Amino acid sequence: MQNQVKIAPDELGNVIRVSKNNSDYGHVRITYNSVGFSASGWVNPVNLSALIHGKVEDLNDIGIAKMETLPGKIYVREQFEAFSEVDPNRDLKIAGDTGVVCVGTDTDTGEIDCPIYRKTFYDQTGTVSDILIPHTNSDSIKKANATKSAADGADVSQNNVTITDEALANIKKGIDEEETVEETQEETIVNEEETIVDEEESFEL
Numbered sequence: 004m005q006n007q008v009k010i011a012p013d014e015l016g017n018v019i020r021v022s023k024n025n026s027d028y029g030h031v032r033i034t035y036n037s038v039g040f041s042a043s044g045w046v047n048p049v050n051l052s053a054l055i056h057g058k059v060e061d062l063n064d065i066g067i068a069k070m071e072t073l074p075g076k077i078y079v080r081e082q083f084e085a086f087s088e089v090d091p092n093r094d095l096k097i098a099g100d101t102g103v104v105c106v107g108t109d110t111d112t113g114e115i116d117c118p119i120y121r122k123t124f125y126d127q128t129g130t131v132s133d134i135l136i137p138h139t140n141s142d143s144i145k146k147a148n149a150t151k152s153a154a155d156g157a158d159v160s161q162n163n164v165t166i167t168d169e170a171l172a173n174i175k176k177g178i179d180e181e182e183t184v185e186e187t188q189e190e191t192i193v194n195e196e197e198t199i200v201d202e203e204e205s206f207e208l
């Protein structure tokens with residue numbers, strides 16, 4: 004049985020969140036719960052969220068402010084190209100709170116250690132599948148998780164991709180929608196477990 008897409012009002016109960024820069028525009032935050040399966044066989048509950056953008060007038064006309072759920076699903080799209088030309092760091096796929104950027108190999112160009120970008124979208128039909136890219140820097144992520152407490156406040160670097168704590172904070176503050184990946188490991192099992200951690204977004208036009 005497919006889960007429903009739920010509409011998430013803000014702390015004041017507003018479904019339509021009006022832009023601070025232009026009151027003609029706004030967005031609605033939606034959430035979706037599903038089950039994910041990693042390549043190593045781990046079953047993980049996945050909590051996703053996304054934004055529906057539009058003119059406030061149009062959002063009101065479709066009556067979304069009175070709805071609690073929507074048909075369809077939220078899906079994940081990962082790619083090597085930045086989603087935003089203005090702020091290319093906005094949708095980087097970050098490994099938990101380590102600051103490590105997930106990287107992969109671009110099979111089209113043969114380039115290795117390419118930063119992976121990750122974004123969520125609403126699909127009304129519920130038929131669009133996730134587009135995922137396997138990351139190739141698991142060792143760096145594990146090391147970052149193991150040494151995070153000792154290296155607190157320091158820059159994290161791996162495979163020529165470096166991001167500082169300040170830059171990470173700016174990414175989390177300015178993105179439209181961010182899903183970060185936290186990678187953990189069972190004490191007696193080598194296989195990795197990936198879980199999706201939802202981050203509250205901020206959006207302004």
